[in-house]
Amino acid sequence: MGFKTGDFKTREEYYADLRAMRPNVFKNGRFISDLVTDPDTKGLIENEATTYDLLQDPRNDDVLKAKSTLSGDAVVRWHTLMTCPEDLMYNGRVKKLHFHKVGTCAAGTCTGWNCFNVLWSVTSEIDGQYGTDYHKRLENWLRDVEHKDYKIAGALTDAKGDRSKKASQQTSPDYSVHVSEIRGDGIVVNGAKVMIAHAAACHEIICIPGTAYREDEKEYVVAFAVPRDIEGLTLVQTDVAERKQGWDEIRYGDQSSYLLFENCFIPRERVFMCGEWSHSGTGIGRFTANYRAAIGSCMSGQGDVMIGAGVLMARANGLSANVFKEKFVDMALINDLVYGLGLGAMLAGEKHPSGVFYADPTLAHANKCYVAKFYAELRRLCQDIGGGIAETGCFPDYRDCTHPEMGPKIMKYVQANPAVSAETRARAARLTEWFARGGGTLAFVHGGGSPDGARMVVRANTPLEYYAQCAADIAGITEKVEDPAPAGKGK
Ligand SMILES: Cc1cc2nc3c(=O)[nH]c(=O)nc-3n(C[C@H](O)[C@H](O)[C@H](O)COP(=O)(O)OP(=O)(O)OC[C@H]3O[C@@H](n4cnc5c(N)ncnc54)[C@H](O)[C@@H]3O)c2cc1C
Numbered sequence: 001m002g003f004k005t006g007d008f009k010t011r012e013e014y015y016a017d018l019r020a021m022r023p024n025v026f027k028n029g030r031f032i033s034d035l036v037t038d039p040d041t042k043g044l045i046e047n048e049a050t051t052y053d054l055l056q057d058p059r060n061d062d063v064l065k066a067k068s069t070l071s072g073d074a075v076v077r078w079h080t081l082m083t084c085p086e087d088l089m090y091n092g093r094v095k096k097l098h099f100h101k102v103g104t105c106a107a108g109t110c111t112g113w114n115c116f117n118v119l120w121s122v123t124s125e126i127d128g129q130y131g132t133d134y135h136k137r138l139e140n141w142l143r144d145v146e147h148k149d150y151k152i153a154g155a156l157t158d159a160k161g162d163r164s165k166k167a168s169q170q171t172s173p174d175y176s177v178h179v180s181e182i183r184g185d186g187i188v189v190n191g192a193k194v195m196i197a198h199a200a201a202c203h204e205i206i207c208i209p210g211t212a213y214r215e216d217e218k219e220y221v222v223a224f225a226v227p228r229d230i231e232g233l234t235l236v237q238t239d240v241a242e243r244k245q246g247w248d249e250i251r252y253g254d255q256s257s258y259l260l261f262e263n264c265f266i267p268r269e270r271v272f273m274c275g276e277w278s279h280s281g282t283g284i285g286r287f288t289a290n291y292r293a294a295i296g297s298c299m300s301g302q303g304d305v306m307i308g309a310g311v312l313m314a315r316a317n318g319l320s321a322n323v324f325k326e327k328f329v330d331m332a333l334i335n336d337l338v339y340g341l342g343l344g345a346m347l348a349g350e351k352h353p354s355g356v357f358y359a360d361p362t363l364a365h366a367n368k369c370y371v372a373k374f375y376a377e378l379r380r381l382c383q384d385i386g387g388g389i390a391e392t393g394c395f396p397d398y399r400d401c402t403h404p405e406m407g408p409k410i411m412k413y414v415q416a417n418p419a420v421s422a423e424t425r426a427r428a429a430r431l432t433e434w435f436a437r438g439g440g441t442l443a444f445v446h447g448g449g450s451p452d453g454a455r456m457v458v459r460a461n462t463p464l465e466y467y468a469q470c471a472a473d474i475a476g477i478t479e480k481v482e483d484p485a486p487a488g489k490g491k
Contacts, residue, residue, distance in 0.1 A: 007074065008055040008065070009149035017203060018045065022229035025200045025257070027237035035200060039244060040237065043253025043439065048108045048151055048201040050101055050252070055149070063093045069355070070143050078109040079146040082117050084357050088290065088346035092297030092339070099301025102252035103431070104440050106298075107197035111291070112152025115206040116142060117356050118286045119223055119272050124354040126276045134272045135354075141225055141270060150203035153228070155193040155259055156210040156287060157449070158220075167213065167220045177207060177261055178219040179274060186267040187274060189222060192260050197447070199257040200235050202228050207259075209273070212281025221280045223273035224266045232264030240439040246398035247427045250434045254442065286358045288457075291448045292368040293345035293359035296338030299371050299378070299444055302435070303335040306382040309432045313386035316425035318417035324385045331381050334374045341367040362461040365454035372451035375444035379436050389414075389425070390432035401426065 009017075015036045023031045027040045035041040054060045055076065066077045066087075082088050091113065098106030116138065123134035145152070158167065161175030170176075174191040181188040199205055208223045226233065235257040243249055273279065307328055311321045321328070345363035352358060383391045395401075401410050401422075415422035434440035445451065472481065 008076065009052050010056065011049045011052045014049055014052050014151075015045075018201075021227075022231075024229050024233060025235045025237060041200060041253070041255070043242060043249075043251060044198060044201050044255045045253075047102045047104060047106075047252040047254065048198060051098065051106070051109055051151075052149075054097065054101065060097065063090060063097050066090070068146050070139065070146065073147070075146045076109075076149050078113040078152070079142070079150070080113075081120055081142075081356050082290070083351070083355055085346045085349060088293060088349065088357060088359055089343060091290070092294045092342055092346070095294060095297040096301035096304075096339075099298060100304060103250070103302060103305045103435070104252055104254040105197055105442060107153060107199075108151030108202050110294075111154025111156075111197060112202065112204065112206050113154075114287055114290050114294075115154035115156065115208050116152075116225075117290065118208060118283050119206070120356045121286065121352040121354045121358075122223075122279050122283045123272055125282070126273065126279050130276065132276075137269050138272050145204065148203070151198070151201060152225075153196055153199035153202040153205045155196045155199070155205055155207045156284065157195065158191075158193055158210045166217065167211075168217045173219070176210070176220045177222065177259075179222050180219075180263070182274065184268075186265055187222070187224075187271055189224070189261045189264050189266060192258060194258045195238070195256045195443075195446075196259055197256050197443075198254070199228065199259060200237060200255065204228060205233075205259065208283050208287065209280040211284060213277045215277050218275040218277050221273060221275050221277045222271070223283070224271045226264070226266060226270065230264060230266075232262055234260045234262070236260065241437065242439045243397070243430065246402065247423060248398040248430055250431060250438065250440065252439075254439050285361060288368075288449055288453075289345070289349070289359045289361040289364045292364040292371075292454065293342045293349075295371050295444070295448055296340070296342035296367050298442070299375060300335035300339035302440070302442060303331055303378045306378055306432075306435055307331050307335075309390075309428055309435065310382050310385035312424070312428035313390055313432060316417055316420045316428050317387060318420075327381050327385055331378055334378055338367055338371050338374065341370065361457055365457040368448065368454040369451050369458065372445045372454075375442070379441070382432055383436050386429060386432040390429040391436060393433065393437075395426065395429065398426075 018035050023033050025032045032038045036045050055064055064077055065074055066080050068075045069081050094109055095106050119138050123138050127135045158176035161170040167176040177189055177191040177193055179187050180190045204225055205228055206225045209221050213221050238256045240255055314321045314324055345359040348360035349358050388394045396410055401407050411422040414426055
């Protein structure tokens, strides 16, 4: 279908949206009045604003725009329901495109998208069981936002508190977002959700339960969508090691928020789950399947740019990129592994009767394990190629490099290859350093959940007995081969 560029939000309109919001984002001791220009948040906003620039370029239409299955209208892709493997693949391609342009996370087009796709099936199942109208509420919400080109954050990981205890056993119920009051016109929630990627840069936040809850933990089973600036919600920004000046500064930032809900009233039409405990585990299972299938697109998107940074560093150092070709191949192999395994998980997924499609959980969790493990190797190779200047903060600050008297003396030694300027070498080194120990260092270990959880799913879904039988049949073994009796229980 054809898309009219003018129909989609621009960077300036996005800025206006942010400026019209209540200032509920807290960092460095104050509430930020203008997220767009404040030095503490402008990198984050620049990152998310880039999507709106990309929307204006028709070359990105295939990836960033799609036909809504609800209205039939052309909408931004991250507001659509994913109904087939190809739709899931586009989820990955949106991320990869974004990473190629800004080198870091695209959460405003990621977690919220995934959350409402999960709720689409879960609400239909709950309504089928209890006669509730959650699904219709969700549809109405989606029909409304799909024309607004919003950024939507997704929050599902609870603050948790003591990891050895359940939500109901914590010293305070606030360690997980919970319902404190159910009223005719809505609910009141309290508690925190932490580390929510890019929430401050978003228009809306969708919260869904972060784990499987029991019957006596019903108050923690809650799903809803809220405007980011709703009364009763404060966002506390995380700190990210960023350099702030000249070529020391990378334009694009990555930041998470602590979401603090304090007597926050959510109108009924924005509530999509409230107490249906037996459905909380289903939601998290579907969320992680889709998220972990697509996470390889994020990592490979960043890994591609790391290869690019390596090429620039090699040349600025005076070497041909060819010197490092085997290291580039190693990096490309990692990128292809996690991207391809994610695509496989999408292809092997299943359609839910409600119409949405979910990736295969086992392959998706396997992908998460590889992502968590190999990200460090990508960074190591990138730094290895770049040299110490890119690794350990081994060259002076922009301010000193541009000092009228000392600058020229310093820059003489920042330059290596006489055909490449010292500034270019400085910029490529800062980018490499940013990937390795700055704001570009992404949360590929814990983002989207811990790798241990992913291993548990792979372990549970690996049919050892069936595989042993296959092996026995091929080897011609007919006797039963069983585990030895546990120590102390034998004859
Ligand atoms: C940069 C970043 C961005 C994020 N963005 C989002 C977002 O947008 N939305 C969102 O919802 N979440 C987000 N998260 C949160 C993320 O999902 C969590 O970090 C993740 O679920 C891991 O939880 P945790 O950090 O509390 O680690 P923990 O759960 O404390 O895990 C630490 C270690 O302890 C182990 N462990 C934990 N509990 C137990 C136990 N009971 N027994 C044995 N071992 C245990 C784990 O396996 C792991 O090895 C983000 C995280 C990061 C780092």
